[in-house]
Amino acid sequence: MFIKILRLVLLILIIIGLALVFTRGLWLPKLVDFILQTEGVEGQVIKAKFVCAGDKSVETRFHNYEAGAGTVDLKLSDGRELTLDHAISADGARYANGDESFVFWNKGNTAFITEGNNNTYTGCVTK
Secondary structure: OHHHHHHHHHHHHHHHHHHHHHOHHHHHHHHHHHHHOOOOOOOOEEEEEEEEHHHEEEEEEEEEEEOOEEEEEEEEOOOOEEEEEEEOOOOOEEEEOOOOOEEEEEEOOEEEEEEOOEEEEEEEEEO
16 A cells, blocks of 8 residues: 555656646746846846957847847947847857857857857957
């Protein structure tokens, strides 16, 4: 009898665990906001201007939609304007176009841009 109850409890815990894993996008961001008391950060727009080496600059508008997601609008000193989606990174924030041929990296008050295999905007620091 004890074994049957233990099996039932384990089955229920597995089902609950799977439900939590597959619905984490629904409850996890709210839990993080509750713990950190950052509710209302969604939809926030953060503007920054980076001055880079070679008299280049990048104006940015970071759009935060939910925990760990968002986009950045870039206005480059060469006249180009792009919107990039947030991408996975090990350190700092990384934004990329669909084929990742254009990547904007940001950590703290520094940034750089990679186009293909070339770093085209380097030494960027917020002004």
